[in-house]
Amino acid sequence: MKYKTKLLVDRFVEVLSRWPGVECVSLNEAAQPDTLDSYFALILDVFYSGAIPKPEERCAFYGDDAVVFETANQGNKDRFLIGDIPVRIEYKATGKIDELIDIADTKRDLLWLIKDSGTYGYYRLSYGEILFARTDWIEKIRERLLNLDIPFWQTMRDANQSKMEHYLSDLGAALIQGDDFHYLISSAGFIKAACLTLFCINRRFEPSHRAYFKQIHGLSVLPESFLTQFETFLRNEGDLTMERKYSLAQLMARGIIAL
Structure with a gap:
């Protein structure tokens, strides 16, 4: 301090x-x-x-x-x-x-x-x-x-994983419709829900939003290649098309669900 x-x-x-x-x-x-x-x-x-x-x-x-x-x-x-x-x-x-x-x-x-x-x-x-x-x-x-036990974390995981899947579906729908606004909102909702699910899997309480990025990197249980996909998903460069971003979201979601 x-x-x-x-x-x-x-x-x-x-x-x-x-x-x-x-x-x-x-x-x-x-x-x-x-x-x-x-x-x-x-x-x-x-x-x-x-x-x-x-x-x-x-x-x-x-x-x-x-x-x-x-x-x-x-x-x-x-x-x-x-x-x-x-x-x-x-x-x-x-x-x-x-x-x-x-x-x-x-x-x-x-x-x-x-x-x-x-x-x-x-x-x-x-x-x-x-x-x-x-x-x-x-x-x-x-x-x-x-000392919170497994049922608590499993319940919270299920709730956040369901949200992640919902936002992933919205992301795909926005891509098909060419709806830039809904795509942006769905992207933010998806990546937040994905992080929340991972925090629950690791039995960690969620930090403030500004600490998500750093603390996700410190989790011991993550899907293979998740961090690379995560960092790529967050990029704003023009070569990262909406289609590519949606494919990344699908890969991340599959990896998380498999844990």
Whole structure:
């Protein structure tokens, strides 16, 4: 973590940890790059089990240099700038988190509730840098996530693989119709669903979108030649025709389904 970032992080943790209702504060990986990186953002997840200040009170606590303040309609996500640094603080009730973990861990009949939202929330719970913890609540959450069994991953794989096949079909239809817009949308949907399926096969929670490319390369279980096909599919050069891209998508899908 860069020095400038650490100063801000320490400042906010000092404020947030004083609120009795705050259980845990974690730092999102988006704060790891240099502040000049276009992907940089200081994102804090604040887990609470009691009352927290109202948005207008929180704004005052953030400091006089917090400008362009806005909060989500539900009052659970604050955005503002400190100088040129974008800051986002997200407030999450521990009770809701416990319910999400129960769905993944013990209430399999309710897994359909999270199929569309995916596992990114679990990723943030598992890999955020813990800055403050009042109790061992977050450690227990992480232990449960670490020990999710095969039925969870198989269910999530099936859901994402079905989406991948659906987008592949749309991709072929758009090619036949010469529908450039639908082809573009289907291409994006296909490659995302393909990646999500592979994350499930490897029993890995999905990262943020900007981390897909790097983390796909680090997976231990991949179809033969997948990475070459994957990188070629992402190219925008003119020699990669729509027909060629569709053929690549078919190869990638077959390889994934065979795993």
